[in-house]
Amino acid sequence: MTLAPQADVRPTFVRPQTDRASLTIKGTDRVGIVAAVGTLLSRRGANIVSLDQYSDPQDDAYFQRTVFSKPGLRAELPALREELRSRLKDDFELDFTLRDMATPKRVAIFASKSDHCLLDLLWRHRRGELPVTIAMVISNHPDTADEVRTFGVPFFHVPSTGPDKTAAEAEHLRLLGGNVDFVVLARYMQILSGDFIERVGVPIINIHHSFLPAFVGAGPYTKAKGRGVKLIGATAHYVTEDLDEGPIIEQDVARVTHADSVAELKRRGADVERAVLSRAVLWHAEDRVIRHSHHTIVFP
Amino acid sequence: MTLAPQADVRPTFVRPQTDRASLTIKGTDRVGIVAAVGTLLSRRGANIVSLDQYSDPQDDAYFQRTVFSKPGLRAELPALREELRSRLKDDFELDFTLRDMATPKRVAIFASKSDHCLLDLLWRHRRGELPVTIAMVISNHPDTADEVRTFGVPFFHVPSTGPDKTAAEAEHLRLLGGNVDFVVLARYMQILSGDFIERVGVPIINIHHSFLPAFVGAGPYTKAKGRGVKLIGATAHYVTEDLDEGPIIEQDVARVTHADSVAELKRRGADVERAVLSRAVLWHAEDRVIRHSHHTIVFP
Amino acid sequence: MTLAPQADVRPTFVRPQTDRASLTIKGTDRVGIVAAVGTLLSRRGANIVSLDQYSDPQDDAYFQRTVFSKPGLRAELPALREELRSRLKDDFELDFTLRDMATPKRVAIFASKSDHCLLDLLWRHRRGELPVTIAMVISNHPDTADEVRTFGVPFFHVPSTGPDKTAAEAEHLRLLGGNVDFVVLARYMQILSGDFIERVGVPIINIHHSFLPAFVGAGPYTKAKGRGVKLIGATAHYVTEDLDEGPIIEQDVARVTHADSVAELKRRGADVERAVLSRAVLWHAEDRVIRHSHHTIVFP
Amino acid sequence: MTLAPQADVRPTFVRPQTDRASLTIKGTDRVGIVAAVGTLLSRRGANIVSLDQYSDPQDDAYFQRTVFSKPGLRAELPALREELRSRLKDDFELDFTLRDMATPKRVAIFASKSDHCLLDLLWRHRRGELPVTIAMVISNHPDTADEVRTFGVPFFHVPSTGPDKTAAEAEHLRLLGGNVDFVVLARYMQILSGDFIERVGVPIINIHHSFLPAFVGAGPYTKAKGRGVKLIGATAHYVTEDLDEGPIIEQDVARVTHADSVAELKRRGADVERAVLSRAVLWHAEDRVIRHSHHTIVFP
Structure with a gap:
């Protein structure tokens, strides 16, 4: 020691x-x-x-x-x-x-039940690693409310059940309106409508739990197990109307073997997801990322 | 998304x-x-x-x-x-x-002010990623008490000031005695005496914030900056009486550049430290690590 | 020094x-x-x-x-x-x-104009890193003949032009028949017919120049540039009748940026390709890879 | 495929x-x-x-x-x-x-018996990956003469036996004088005298087969095995009079396990060495590396 x-x-x-x-x-x-x-x-x-x-x-x-x-x-x-x-x-x-740069960008974090990406952003922010103001956390589940508030961050529970997201999205827009400079989807398990993406008017960063463009859509770890890949990955990208097709900001991978179950892939993948998302948020917060059609320029 | x-x-x-x-x-x-x-x-x-x-x-x-x-x-x-x-x-x-294996190993975590390794272990344990019972956290600073207790883990503040660690170590032994199967030093910034190491009678795992054997001793990130290395690392090892010389369990590195300040090296290093330490703890908990003189066998 | x-x-x-x-x-x-x-x-x-x-x-x-x-x-x-x-x-x-294990497996290497994977295998073999006998190199281009023969390996030029591969494949089968235990496609740019795969009767290992299942088919580096990925990869897999769908043996990636042209992606990718292919060949040669439906078990 | x-x-x-x-x-x-x-x-x-x-x-x-x-x-x-x-x-x-930049820098490569770094530079140059003119290869062993000349590069055998390197270094200076812009030591196993380093008057790049500052001096893989590290590395640096202390240009590592023998460490290390050295040579050739006391600035 x-x-x-x-x-x-x-x-x-x-x-x-x-x-x-x-x-x-x-x-x-x-x-x-x-x-x-x-x-x-x-x-x-x-x-x-x-x-x-x-x-x-x-x-x-x-x-x-x-x-x-x-x-x-x-x-x-x-x-x-x-x-x-x-x-x-x-x-x-x-x-x-x-x-x-004396005025940090304001961000809202959307989350669901999985807490690894959410907590990692809150921790890094408290440690002084992320030059942002976390204006609020919005979740469709109440589970993480207490923990989020421990960090001094407002938590809003906006349930979202059934196929009609109109009411939930209206509530989202009401909370966000004028209050944030960008939105981060920290393993938020709901699809955003094209209408919402347009009306929110600020960039949205998502973490997808695969090495895009491999394994688009739902259940990427199960698909990865099915294909027998030797590396799994995660991708942070800007959200566009085309699911999993937005400009990629950052990606990384971890090595896996035949012996890893889908649950084990998820565990290893969670580490990659939180690392990749935090880098994308940091870089966006520091104006290092410039969108150019469906690509990004990321300055070091 | x-x-x-x-x-x-x-x-x-x-x-x-x-x-x-x-x-x-x-x-x-x-x-x-x-x-x-x-x-x-x-x-x-x-x-x-x-x-x-x-x-x-x-x-x-x-x-x-x-x-x-x-x-x-x-x-x-x-x-x-x-x-x-x-x-x-x-x-x-x-x-x-x-x-x-139905009875998880019991571990005590020692920490100081830095919370990244400590919180990562607590959070991984709560997620079900670490098959251990975290019996207690012992720290020479009271700062993390509230957060540790939020995880339902007992926290003991054992101050350790001045060169004489006898009283503090006696208190450590009293708390640990019979209660734990191993000890983890999660960036604990105090040297353990040879007497303590012997009397505690269980393995102790430490995380050193460099790629050993490079940069032994204090201030490894400052030394790394001074040497101009292009990678920084962290090393989890069993503690022996010889400082930074114990059998290595796991190591990893991250890439850095000339533009990274010492503070930035610490930030990037913290990610490596918590990842390396959590792997070492997991592998030790699952009996994957066998010590052999000053080496380790680590079964996959 | x-x-x-x-x-x-x-x-x-x-x-x-x-x-x-x-x-x-x-x-x-x-x-x-x-x-x-x-x-x-x-x-x-x-x-x-x-x-x-x-x-x-x-x-x-x-x-x-x-x-x-x-x-x-x-x-x-x-x-x-x-x-x-x-x-x-x-x-x-x-x-x-x-x-x-005293009798090394015999392998035939198929190549086209690109020489990086072919030369890497020949050089590793000469260094004593690959426990195989390289029985022959077969190429649809004569370009590498002299260099291959410098390594003491027989070189056969089997042209393959036009859509009808029947004559070429008949010649391949004649050369291989009874002489090899497996075949390696070292960036061989011709599709093998299902009939050939069946009749050759030995495993065939291919290197695909992408991180499968991303960018199947031709031109993966151009596709990778088009999608704006931040990592490129390579995949070694057993060849089956389904193009790019065979059981994966090994994969790896390299980091790229927005500034890398397609030519630069190819340059970086070539390093990954030769490394991944050489590992797959080594592991197959040592009986470490077991096929199980469309997966592989790879023992360390 | x-x-x-x-x-x-x-x-x-x-x-x-x-x-x-x-x-x-x-x-x-x-x-x-x-x-x-x-x-x-x-x-x-x-x-x-x-x-x-x-x-x-x-x-x-x-x-x-x-x-x-x-x-x-x-x-x-x-x-x-x-x-x-x-x-x-x-x-x-x-x-x-x-x-x-229309005039490539001229380089002399020094080598001994090990050919992996030497051949990798020759291959990459032939592939058009290195914007340099390889003016000559100088070796204290004649073994690689034929292969080097196959690449159209002059080869000079300058034996160097015994402790007195005066005659050999005089011959080196005679060959290099006015002909090269930098020198690359591609696993050249002779120490250069301070006098030579001063008189040659151009930068010298060396590849050291460890992750400096770990394992300075001779036999780094044996030392790495002795210490039981879980990663091995290589370091490209400018040569100064202080052995293994020159400004670091590039470093990288590879994962190893307890089961790897010293010979296996050397095999894996050779891959890292040639990759690290080729990057350092490329960056130096493109004026990306600026020396600053005992550090380097490496522009991307």
């Missing part, structure tokens, strides 16, 4: 993000974008902390993520946004988002 | 182990051991569920783990043990342990 | 297998199989080197692989086989194979 | 690099570097293909790698270099290198 003469404190991983902003850019590649952004920021005395870019050679699409620091950022943000709009939008016809 | 028309129940991974026993054997390799064990068990109508063996070509050491099932096992166990003693001990000069 | 005062010789991994046999058993689980095999072998003075077994709880199927050593094995083999037949086949209704 | 109706050609991974340059920058972080580089390049009509940067928060060190394309690059390179010198060196006090 190990002696630690230094202080035994819980690390705080989410560094103070005051006076720090993220700028993401998306559009058609042209000469001079880096120069334009760099010049604009340096004239304002902003220091670029990181800059990543990617040009898709297939369709000349251009993506850039820049994090910069600037004392007194908050006050300057409106003027900076205006300047970026003029330069990037008008001159280069690029779309952009500019976000003050 | 995924529809699950089948029941959304939490899986119970720990199968009912009634009428099932594990038999581990250790000694010098000789012709006929498998025949002797197989014949003895089949005469009693026991069905071998799994059998693994390993012979070390270096020193002719022989290791075997057999799990078998037998209706009415509990009543027959004393007679069976006697028969095994006569056959294995007397005829073959082999050591063996025979354990009724 | 590293000084090696010890001799700098190429290791020979394939240990002398003289006086060593492998016994694989397959059938319905019953009490007493281990005892029967163990007793039979110990009476003949054979020492069990390793014994693995697996019982499928779904269908009570029983599988066992035993490796044993016995001085003067070759002379005793016929009698031993007879005894096993009487005991296992007649008493227990089990199927078994008994193989003298 | 898989049908490929599309052409079965060997992919060419090394894209035509004509009219493409890499620019690496190193120095102290200051506001405006990205803007300065971006503006300078865009004024010349150069398009930035990729840009990565990293600022070390510890010591304010700044690192940047930019790849840009420009029609007619070669003719403009001298003027561009002068302009960069004026802007980066004089105004920002930054060091930089500018390299025409």
Whole structure:
């Protein structure tokens, strides 16, 4: 075992993000974008902390993520946004988002009875690993209510039985409206209607318990056992109307053998699911993920 | 996302182990051991569920783990043990342990302020993934008391300040005495004395936050950052008097880059630590690990 | 860099297998199989080197692989086989194979233009890592002829153009007939007819360049790019009449990003393919793989 | 198996690099570097293909790698270099290198009897995976001469026996002088003198057969077996006078068990070694690796 003469404190991983902003850019590649952004920021005395870019050679699409620091950022943000709009939008016809990283994104977590993904997100958040505000947990089962509230997070039980989800989804929209920046389905076992996906108006991240596109639909572990695969996996993706077809954010796998039962596949898979989902949530929270048709660009 | 028309129940991974026993054997390799064990068990109508063996070509050491099932096992166990003693001990000069798998091993978890390994073990146990009875949690800090008790597990706060650990260790021995079959140090940040290790009389499993033998001692993540490694790791091992030198049970690693700070190494490392420790605890609980001088045999 | 005062010789991994046999058993689980095999072998003075077994709880199927050593094995083999037949086949209704490990299995490798899997197998064989005799390489392209012959392996060019493979397959059967114990398709880009698979009468192992069942059929890397996956994989499997549906022997994956082109996926994938195929060939050569309907049992 | 109706050609991974340059920058972080580089390049009509940067928060060190394309690059390179010198060196006090990517780096590979790393580099180069010119192979054993020459690469046998390496190293320097941009030690089993390292004047990359800093020095697999580790590894690093202490470029590991002999560790390790070394060589060839005291920055 190990002696630690230094202080035994819980690390705080989410560094103070005051006076720090993220700028993401998306559009058609042209000469001079880096120069334009760099010049604009340096004239304002902003220091670029990181800059990543990617040009898709297939369709000349251009993506850039820049994090910069600037004392007194908050006050300057409106003027900076205006300047970026003029330069990037008008001159280069690029779309952009500019976000003050001092304000964490707000997220709602949807869950059902399985608690491994839900608890893992709550734990990581409490440890300071996830730079988000968990605004609420919504579940179609009351089972995890007490535990969620222990973390100081509001819990709402919205039952969803029978094929008609209209009432439940209306309640979901009422709870979410204006309160969240994205939604995470942490093994939520209900299908969202296309109408809901459209009306909620924020990105939705789901964890699918297979290595997509293998084993789409229900019961992937049973299917994996049936096919005799030697690895099982999990996939975090943005939700679209097409079930299990949304843009993939992250995937991982674990090794299994002929001797593993379906229950054992589920146990090993649960570890992969919670790891993959937490990475996808972290990356989305830090503006590292840019959607591009049915793909994602994920900056390191 | 995924529809699950089948029941959304939490899986119970720990199968009912009634009428099932594990038999581990250790000694010098000789012709006929498998025949002797197989014949003895089949005469009693026991069905071998799994059998693994390993012979070390270096020193002719022989290791075997057999799990078998037998209706009415509990009543027959004393007679069976006697028969095994006569056959294995007397005829073959082999050591063996025979354990009724209906009775889970009892474990005490030692922790400090860091909660990731502790909570992961508690949560896995609640999910039915760890076939143990968590008898108690002992910590030198009171911070995790409430959360531990939420899981229905007794929590004892045993402060340990100053260089003299005599009083604290006496209290540890008083709490543990006769109550546990093994001890797990879940990022417990105190050195155990050789005297304690001897007197406690049960195996102790520790998680070291590096890929041993790299970065022994304190502050392994700081050392890893200093050396510029591209992977960090964690090691679960049995505790011996020689710090960080005990027999290794399990290890794993995660990829890092030059851009990761020490805090980020700790964050990524925490995931590896809890995964590695939980595997080591599971395997020890299922009698899969046999110590052999300063090594381990780990049967799959 | 590293000084090696010890001799700098190429290791020979394939240990002398003289006086060593492998016994694989397959059938319905019953009490007493281990005892029967163990007793039979110990009476003949054979020492069990390793014994693995697996019982499928779904269908009570029983599988066992035993490796044993016995001085003067070759002379005793016929009698031993007879005894096993009487005991296992007649008493227990089990199927078994008994193989003298002093005689390596003979393999034919089929290849096309891509040489990474072919060369890796030839090189591993030369290093002493694959306990097989490479009887021949058959290719529908002459490109690799010189290189293959450098390894001392016969090369046969059997062109295969047009939809009618009858002539080519007849030539294949003529070359293989009686000469090989199994066939490996090392990125062989021609479909084998069901008639050929049946008539060749030996197992055929193929490497598919995707993580099956994802991306069956042609062009898996292009499909993977199209779907935006974050991992690519390869699958070694036995060939059946159903394309890409045969029992899986081994799989592995590599991480990719949005920035990787299809060519880059192929480059990374080639590494996975050759690693996965070489493991499958090794395990098949050592009788570690048992087919069970459309699954495999792979003993460690 | 898989049908490929599309052409079965060997992919060419090394894209035509004509009219493409890499620019690496190193120095102290200051506001405006990205803007300065971006503006300078865009004024010349150069398009930035990729840009990565990293600022070390510890010591304010700044690192940047930019790849840009420009029609007619070669003719403009001298003027561009002068302009960069004026802007980066004089105004920002930054060091930089500018390299025409149409001219591959020239490498010499040193080897001994073990061929796995050597052959893997030769194969990958022939497949078009490594954008280098392999100028020569130098070995202290003649064993691999024929095979190396099959790849069209000059082979020089420079015996090196006895403790005095002066004559051998003089011959090495004579062969290398002016002919190579870096040296790769592909399991070369001789220690290079500090004098040689200094006089050769180009970077030297070595593959060490352990997960450094574990198991420095000779016989790492034997040491790994002795310690009973559950993973073995390999490390590619730049060579410095301090044995096994140079800046790490890349590392990886493979899982092993108690049952693996030292010979088996070597076999599994060889796969890791060749994979790790080839990645390090590729990254160095593409200017992705920047040395910073005893660390490396590796841009993706």
